Amino acid sequence: MIIDGLREAGDFDVFVIGEEAGLTRRIAERNPDVVLIDAGNPSRDALEDLATASAPMRRPVAMFVDQTDAAMTKAAIEAGMSAYVVDGLRPERLRPILDVAIARFQMVQKMRVELVETRRALEERKVIDRAKGILMRARGIGEEEAYVLLRKAAMDQGKKVADMAQALVIATDLLK
Amino acid sequence: MSVTNLNLGYVPLIDAAPLFIAQALGFAEEEGLNLTLLPAPSWSSLRDMLSVGHVVAAHMLAPVPIAIAMGLGAGPTPIEALMVLNLNGNTIGVSQKLAEQMRAQGYDFDFSDAVKARDALLAVSNTLRVGVPFPFSMHQMLIQYWLRGSNQFFPTGLEIQTVPPPRMVEALAAGEIDVFCVGEPRGSVAVEKGAGALLLPGSAIWQAAPEKVLASRVGWAEEEPHIAGALMRALFRSGQWLSQPENYSVASELLVAPGRLDVSAEVIERVLSGRLLISQLGVERRVQRFLEFHIGAANFPWRSQAAWIGAQLAWRHGLDPAPAIAAARTVFRSDLYRLHMKAAGAELPSASDKLEGAVCVPTAAAATQGRLILQPDQFFDARIFNPTEPQR
Incomplete structure (x- = not known):
């Protein structure tokens, strides 16, 4: 350049x-x-x-x-x-x-900064999708409801939705 | 007590240890300083960081401030040495190919006799390409001094070139250079990677070579006397702590913490204790004062050390030695050292000059504070450098 x-x-x-x-x-x-x-x-x-x-x-x-x-x-x-x-x-x-x-x-x-940000956003998105899937299967609810649940849990704990999702995914992996 | 934030620059080498230790063990904090240590990728960028005030002081090659004062090289802002951070700590190594040829000729790699090492080198090659980290460095000077009269020793050519330390091992392995002189841990890494063997410690050429100094912009230490004094005392205490054998293993662990040095604790401990592995055959050699942070008033910036560096630079660049030496002497601030280090209990010699190379055994010397025992500082050729009558 x-x-x-x-x-x-x-x-x-x-x-x-x-x-x-x-x-x-x-x-x-x-x-x-x-x-x-x-x-x-x-x-x-x-x-x-x-x-x-x-x-x-x-x-x-x-x-x-x-x-x-x-x-x-x-x-x-x-x-x-x-x-x-x-x-x-x-x-x-x-x-x-x-x-x-x-x-x-x-x-x-x-x-460079933009690229890093974009990558991170993509990663977060993937984790949130997985967490939503877990909730939908476990509780028999729809996608939107699963997200609301995730967001509420995150807010209650003072965490980011992505962090909450990550915790759920890890916990589920452990329970398998 | 109020806390002063201070940015210090360094190049990640084992002799940057006093900076890390001052931060890690609270020597800086005791003096009311909060240090931020900023690594530099090269000596020229560290010099620039000092010039523009990005860092107020730095771990710097002793000849750099002198070269700038003499108008050599690219240095926009004059800088000065407040104290010597360490003596020695360099190794000279040869490529695997040369090492094998020298071994075949019966050379025993004693890692101590510089004359024997030079003769052994000459016996297998009469051309030599030597890599050093920077044009204005003790490495470059030790090589020059050792191979002085290089036409006699290497009639068809001695070529000294700058190779950045991170590339040194690679350059040796690739055959771009035959010999290197570099600060630890680079020499040990070359051995570890099978690129070469160690031939001499720097101290085999000069037993007490001022290697790194604490450098700052000319005038800063006088504008901020309290901060400069606090920093000098904190680093002095770090050096004192580092010089005690019982601290070597703790120091090694501290220095490999994240964000510090990228080398194994084992290598650092070997360097601190002067037990170096010189070849992949597993041969270990012990060296007295391989790297000295404290003992024998090691931190005192002798004007005569600066004069020696100035004289070497003048001869190499064809300058008149007298003004060069005069300029060099002003760079090593033994006056500020005396002013600020009294409170730290440092040994303060009565004179600021000595005959360089004249001490063969530990010798008591006159001091205005403390009991000063000068440690051996001989050159390999037993010459004595008198700063008032410099002779080539």
């Missing part, structure tokens, strides 16, 4: 390095202007080699930090992005890249 974003934002050549083995060598071969890496990736430390003059790129590289804009730096780090920039690259050129990267990251993050 970052790649798509960068392509939309301007004319960039983007290379993706998926293999972590020999990372610095791979980067040196490409000789890029900017390296974007997920700050959560431990291989980030290997990039520090590029920050020293003795490194494979044989020229100074610095981590770009716009000292005038601490909030921006903080956002970049919290978003899990950091930028290593060849000395001499103008900050104006970097900013749109970072903006895009951060925006994309937040979007991905939101989608």
Whole structure:
């Protein structure tokens, strides 16, 4: 998604390095202007080699930090992005890249949260359905009535319907 | 007493133990601190967490604040060392292939003699690719120091590369590197997984190498003297507790609790007690002060230790040593240590410098508080580093 974003934002050549083995060598071969890496990736430390003059790129590289804009730096780090920039690259050129990267990251993050929520909801639904089935069979009642019963029991106990359903399913399994 | 909430950063290694122990056993609480410990995936991100104030202090590689002060590497905000958290704790290991070749040549893997180990290594290979966790680390410096004059020892090439610790074992097994120098438990894990054998403890190269420090942004400890002092004392007491052999097994169990270290309690106990398994053949070697958290004023940030690190960095990067050493010395805050640790009953040496490498047997030294017995701190080549007359 970052790649798509960068392509939309301007004319960039983007290379993706998926293999972590020999990372610095791979980067040196490409000789890029900017390296974007997920700050959560431990291989980030290997990039520090590029920050020293003795490194494979044989020229100074610095981590770009716009000292005038601490909030921006903080956002970049919290978003899990950091930028290593060849000395001499103008900050104006970097900013749109970072903006895009951060925006994309937040979007991905939101989608991740949504996915987790959806999965959980589905799981709960399944358990509630099973609990309803148990009640319907045991007491010879309809689906709606079974749900009302479950909800009332949950309210009386100060629990969530899903938790109540889970307890019932486990108890029934034990009694089998 | 009011409670201060404090975020501390660390990289999950055994020598982060004082932070966990301060939290788990209430040493922090006694000082009125409520610690939140935040793990970092890499040293560069830990440094950034410090820079932006996400954490106020961190378990940090001793050379990092010095490198930043010297203008090396990518460090936006100057940081300083309030105390040394531990000495030593690293291992040097070789790939299974090299280990077999060295054994075939009759090398006995004594795990103590650095000259013999280097000669044995040279006898089977004249090129060497060495993995270290970070460009500015004691690992990198110990390797450099040990193989100094590497052209003589490895005429066709010595290549030191950064390999993140979580990848170290994999890199060794895959043949990307031949040798590693890394903090425990990574070396033991390499042995456990059959990727290699341990060749030397870091202490075989320097018996008292400052490994991790408590680092904070320059100025923080003076802006918040009460908090900084409380934190330093809590960590000092953790180190004191960790240095007592009767606590090793409890410490090991505490350190493997969920959210702490992802390694077996058995490995941690071996490391704390200095009994390491060096190969899959089951050979165990004992090492004195393999990892030292306390004894011999281990937590005192000697200006001369900083000077040694500064000098090594200057030589490696072709900088003028004099200003480099001057900058490095200011980073190790022996003054703040004296100020805050008096109340903890810490031994306080009379001087803030010593000749590094000059102590061969435990030696009494002048102190303004406590009875100070300096522990052996020799280099493997018996050289002595005089911070006022640094010689390469």
